[in-house]
Amino acid sequence: MHNLIIKAKTTNSRKRLILTIFLLFAFMTPLSVFGQDSESINALRQIGKAFAEIAGNASPAVVGIKAERKIEYQSPSNRQRRDMEPFDPFEEDLFEFFFGPRNRQQRRSQKPRVETAQGTGFIISADGYILTNNHVVKNADTVTVTLLDESKFTAEIIGRDPDSEVAVIKIDTENLAYLELADSDAIEVGEWVLAIGNPFGFSHSVTAGIVSAKGRSVGLTTFENYIQTDAAINPGNSGGPLLNLKGQVVGINTAIIGQGGNIGIGFAIPINMAKSVYVQLVESGTVSRGLLGVRIQDLTAELAESFGLDKDTKGVLIPSVSEDSSADKAGIQQGDIIVEFEGKPVEKAKDLMNRVAGLKPGTRVSIIVLRDGKRENIIAELGERESSNIVSKNKQDEPEYLGVTVQNLTEELAGRLGYEYDTGVIVTEVEPGSEAERKNIAPGTLILQVDRKAVKNTKDFKEAVKQAAKRGSVLLLIKQEGFIRYEVLNFTKE
Numbered sequence: 001m002h003n004l005i006i007k008a009k010t011t012n013s014r015k016r017l018i019l020t021i022f023l024l025f026a027f028m029t030p031l032s033v034f035g036q037d038s039e040s041i042n043a044l045r046q047i048g049k050a051f052a053e054i055a056g057n058a059s060p061a062v063v064g065i066k067a068e069r070k071i072e073y074q075s076p077s078n079r080q081r082r083d084m085e086p087f088d089p090f091e092e093d094l095f096e097f098f099f100g101p102r103n104r105q106q107r108r109s110q111k112p113r114v115e116t117a118q119g120t121g122f123i124i125s126a127d128g129y130i131l132t133n134n135h136v137v138k139n140a141d142t143v144t145v146t147l148l149d150e151s152k153f154t155a156e157i158i159g160r161d162p163d164s165e166v167a168v169i170k171i172d173t174e175n176l177a178y179l180e181l182a183d184s185d186a187i188e189v190g191e192w193v194l195a196i197g198n199p200f201g202f203s204h205s206v207t208a209g210i211v212s213a214k215g216r217s218v219g220l221t222t223f224e225n226y227i228q229t230d231a232a233i234n235p236g237n238s239g240g241p242l243l244n245l246k247g248q249v250v251g252i253n254t255a256i257i258g259q260g261g262n263i264g265i266g267f268a269i270p271i272n273m274a275k276s277v278y279v280q281l282v283e284s285g286t287v288s289r290g291l292l293g294v295r296i297q298d299l300t301a302e303l304a305e306s307f308g309l310d311k312d313t314k315g316v317l318i319p320s321v322s323e324d325s326s327a328d329k330a331g332i333q334q335g336d337i338i339v340e341f342e343g344k345p346v347e348k349a350k351d352l353m354n355r356v357a358g359l360k361p362g363t364r365v366s367i368i369v370l371r372d373g374k375r376e377n378i379i380a381e382l383g384e385r386e387s388s389n390i391v392s393k394n395k396q397d398e399p400e401y402l403g404v405t406v407q408n409l410t411e412e413l414a415g416r417l418g419y420e421y422d423t424g425v426i427v428t429e430v431e432p433g434s435e436a437e438r439k440n441i442a443p444g445t446l447i448l449q450v451d452r453k454a455v456k457n458t459k460d461f462k463e464a465v466k467q468a469a470k471r472g473s474v475l476l477l478i479k480q481e482g483f484i485r486y487e488v489l490n491f492t493k494e
Contacts, residue, residue, distance in 0.1 A: 054194055054247045055206040060148045060177035061123045062240060064198045065132055065155075065169075067140035068116050070432060120197035120240030121145065121169065122249065123178040128153075128171040129282065131274060132239030133254055134160045137167050139405075139429055145171050148204060159281030162407070163222040163289075165254055165269060166277040167239075179241060182248035184227065184270035187211055195231040195253055195266070197240030207232035209264075216267060217350050220255055225354050226267035227251045233266035242268040276358055286458060290359040290382035292332075293325020294318045296349040299337055307337065308373055314347040315339040315370065330380035332369065339375070340368035357385060386410060386457065402465065402474070402489050403434025406447065408457050417444055422479060424448040425461045439487050441478065448484070449477035 119136030123129070130145065137143050143155040153171035160167040187193075191211045199205050209231030216226040229242060233253050242251035251268030258265070280287045296318060301311040315337040321327050338346050342365055346352050359365065361384035369376050386408050406425040414420050427445040430437050447455060450464035451474060468474035473490045 050245060051194060051206070051208055054243060054245065055196065057247050058122075058179060058194075058196055058241065058243055059204050059206075061179045062148070062196045062204060063121045063123065063130060064146040064203055065119045065121050065136055065239060066116060066144045066146070067119070067137045067142070068114050068144070069139050069141045070114055118198065118201060118236055119238040120236065120253070122196075122239075122241040123176050124181065124249075124278070125178055126174065126176050128173050128176055129158070129278075130155065130169045130171065131252060131278060132167050132169060133252065134162050134165045134167040136239045137169060138162075143169055145169070146203075159285040159287075161277050161281065161287045163287070164273060164277050165221050166252065166274045166281075168278055168281045179243075180246075180248045181271050181275060182244055182246070182250045184250045184272045187214070187227070187244060187250050189213060192245055193229055193231055193250065194243045195229070195233055195237060195240060195268075196243070197233070197237035197253060199232075199234035199236040201236060205237075212265070214270075215348075215351065218255065218257075218267060223273070223354050223357055224350070225270055225273055226254070227270055229266050229268060230264040231266065232262040232264075234262050237266075273354070273358070288361055289357040289385040290361055290363055290365075291326065291385035292356050292380065293322040293327045293383060294332060295320040295322075296338075296352060298349050307335070307370075309337075309370065313337075313339075313370075314345065316346050316349050316352050318369075326380045326383045330367075330378050332367070332378060332380065333371065336369040336371050336376075338367055338369050340366075342366055356382065361385075402491065403431030403436045404441065405429035406458060406461055409446065417446075418482075419446050419479070422446055422448065423454065423456050424479070425455055425458055435489050439489065440480075441487065442480070444480070446479040447476055448479055449475075451475050452477070 117136060117140070119132060121130040121132035121136070124131055137157055138160060140157070143157060145153045145155045147153075153173060155169040155171050158168040158170050189211050193209060193211055195207045195209075196204060209229050211227060212230050213228040214225075216228045217224040218226065227242065227250065229251075231242070233256050237253045238255075240253045241249045242253055244250050249271050251270055252274055253266065253268045255267045256262060256265065257267075277287055296316045299313065299315045299317045303317060304313040305311050307317075318327075318332065318334060318336045318338065321332055321334055338352060340346060341352060341355055344355075346355075356365075359382055361382055363382045365380055365382060367378045367380060369378060405428050407428050409419060409422070409424055409426050413426055414422070417426070419426075424446045427436075427441060427443055427447065429443060430441060447461065449455065450461060451468055453460075453464060455461045455464060465474060469491050473488055476487050476489060478485060478487060
């Protein structure tokens with residue numbers, strides 16, 4: 001019996017010890033978890049405060065953009081217009097899409113309608129220069145800018161560059177808040193970024209994410225080097241800033257993958273690419289790009305070995321050189337492999353094309369090529385690349401105008417419209433009610449000559465028209481639907 005009591009006491013003591021240890025752990029564990037949670041919450045609070053500060057400082061320089069154009073039912077070539085501008089944010093007439101063109105009399109009797117595209121932009125100078133996307137303001141008759149305080153201004157389109165999707169507009173006011181531009185080459189994958197814009201019309205919406213990748217090409221424009229991000233980007237964000245944690249712009253939000261809304265894959269134009277476009281558009285309204293005059297392709301491991309090189313060799317292979325081009329004159333040959341351009345390594349064809357195009361025509365460049373396994377140093381002077389630069393019909397510094405908008409005839413447009421063996425500029429828009437419209441000049445018309453002189457690009461066209469404006473009329477040689485004819489257009493006052 002005594003032994004049983006001792007055993008019972010011993011058992012009870014062990015139970016009390018176990019219970020004490022259990023309770024001790026039970027009370028200690030939550031304290032440890034709460035301590036860790038407190039640290040995590042404080043860290044999140046600091047991140048939140050950083051985001052809030054960036055958004056608060058940047059938002060006054062972010063603007064809403066509404067672009068409007070008046071649609072007339074006058075043109076028999078709306079199908080050509082659709083072919084020329086597949087990314088037009090202004091939708092065409094649904095009736096025509098399903099049932100075909102209306103008869104001309106019925107079309108002329110209808111009242112014009114106003115169509116609207118909305119997007120975002122950001123101010124980069126105190127006197128009102130704004131960067132945005134080309135597709136936000138393309139074909140617009142009027143562009144309205146709304147600031148954070150809801151004040152509104154009518155903006156002037158300074159210039160558009162479809163090849164990079166960059167556009168510059170300006171509002172006439174002073175002392176504006178503006179954003180600083182970062183070095184987008186320095187941004188790294190994994191960095192935090194913020195997007196500010198007007199998705200679906202919700203003004204100054206802020207989203208956060210990281211840089212998912214760099215150097216993306218998705219086939220939207222000629223020159224692409226997109227920053228990929230998972231910061232939410234939706235329709236209406238186009239043209240808005242992508243910001244680093246210093247509140248500086250690293251990119252212009254431009255495109256998303258997927259229909260209708262964000263799925264975590266958005267693309268922004270690196271601000272370094274936009275900087276040079278901005279400077280040229282402000283200076284001249286157009287963009288000139290360098291041209292080397294070679295066909296290029298990535299050097300794969302298989303190709304490297306076939307050229308007697310190590311399979312890990314990086315570079316860009318040249319399968320052909322254009323006759324009398326900058327490359328030809330400099331001595332670059334078919335089969336050369338470019339491994340350095342201006343002192344920096346070259347690994348991808350797309351990257352080399354962007355770097356060449358980022359320089360002005362006439363720039364002397366240093367190129368190192370591998371030829372028969374040996375390095376050759378070559379100096380070349382860049383030529384000028386044909387582009388899709390736009391000469392606008394409503395530039396405010398041109399009080400006399402013809403009522404047409406033209407762009408360069410690119411290889412892609414020439415193939416699509418049947419002008420493969422022609423040179424000139426292509427009409428992309430005709431002013432409703434203008435003499436050009438009355439004389440049946442329509443989108444898709446090719447202008448071959450101005451005052452009996454051939455025009456090869458928009459620069460030639462602009463200079464020739466400027467001279468013709470002094471006497472009040474101009475003689476055009478045009479090609480339309482396979483037929484060539486002369487037309488005289490009289491200049492009108494805006």
